[in-house]
Amino acid sequence: MQNNIKFSLVMPLFNSEKWMDKSIKSVLSQSYQSWELICVDDGSHDDTVKKVELFKEHSLKIKLLKQKNSGPAVARETAITVATGDYIVFLDSDDYIESEYLEKIIELTSDYPDVIIPELMSQTKDSEFYSFNKVNKLVKGMSFTGKQAFRLTFPWSIHGFACYKTELMKQFAIGDNANYTNYNADEYITRVVFLNSQKIVISDGKYFHTANLDSLTKIPSVRMLGFLLTEKKLIKLTELNDPQFLTIVKSDSLRKIFNSYLNFCLNAKYFTAQEIAQVKSDHKALYKEIVKKNYKYLSSPKESILKKLIYKIFSYNFDFIKLIIFARRLGL
Incomplete structure (x- = not known):
């Protein structure tokens, strides 16, 4: 020892x-x-x-x-x-x-x-x-x-x-x-x-x-948009240090963008219309950075078949998420 x-x-x-x-x-x-x-x-x-x-x-x-x-x-x-x-x-x-x-x-x-x-x-x-x-x-x-x-x-x-x-x-x-x-x-x-x-x-x-529901990271807030900057920095970090792994990192970021924007939209009652507009603009800006230059989504082994399909379609069309939001609000 x-x-x-x-x-x-x-x-x-x-x-x-x-x-x-x-x-x-x-x-x-x-x-x-x-x-x-x-x-x-x-x-x-x-x-x-x-x-x-x-x-x-x-x-x-x-x-x-x-x-x-x-x-x-x-x-x-x-x-x-x-x-x-x-x-x-x-x-x-x-x-x-x-x-x-x-x-x-x-x-x-x-x-x-x-x-x-x-x-x-x-x-x-x-x-x-x-x-x-x-x-x-x-x-x-x-x-x-x-x-x-x-x-x-x-x-x-x-x-x-x-x-x-x-x-x-x-x-x-x-x-x-x-x-x-x-x-x-x-x-x-x-x-x-x-x-x-x-x-x-x-x-x-x-x-x-512990799963502390009062913790900062559990309460919906516009401050969560800070994660988008982290994702952008992680993509740059990978480009410089492990470029062969870049598509996997971008795909991981794409999943986070999808789930984050979905969460904001489903909790729209916590935000003003102006904040929701900012949320969409910020998410979509990083989305466009990811999908440019012949990007092809790579699924994670942990994903279900349904999620693989959803993320794949999302990688081609950001507004596809509107259909998912509509379905979730109907309880589907």
Whole structure:
């Protein structure tokens, strides 16, 4: 066991008082104790800061940083700049880790891999947990190159709820990579880090990802349009680093455009007519970028036959989605 390795756990916080206790307590209960917990309050207006202060009274390993509301990616960047550990672990305030999590991670650090990916226990709407790793046949000790892991993210059959070398995060997870959007910059950063990694290994330490319906990413909002910029950057990233994989990445983006625009339209009551017009314009702009230059849609092995057909037709005609919206509203 590499007892000299220190972990920096990073937890962005925004109005998290209702669910953060379990997350912080899961860190305090770790069997491996060489860690620091860096909490970054992202401009909360509830009692989040007060609760962190109470936890700080019981552990000097907990640090609290404050910033104006800038989004979770910038909050993580703030923490990364002050992290003193050898590895960084990102922990959302509504998630938690098992007590042996760090101990199981440390078992795989003998040759100092760039990224260590734990077993992701993902919660369903019925509050049950299932193993993402088992579904995707990710087994402890399995190893990937950076490019192999990058390719497995389209669509996600590997995940980014991981433990990263601090030096990699200080190089690739701050600056423009964190600041370009306040929505899902982490999905872009994960891929950039994967591409710049030599070795990525799988652990059996359990990370529990909860289905918090109050979480930012679950509430319909125009801010979700930030994902379109992420998709555009991912296409550019692939063009520069893995051009042979470009059609698959574009096809993954096409599916996201379809499902995102469909979701906005089916939830039109949350938006003004002007916002819906912006939603359509932004989605269609990226759609046109994808389908130009003799693009041919490539289906995912995970798709049903019906979805393959729907996405294929959509790749030829953006307005085909109107028929799907009509059918959904009829309950078909």
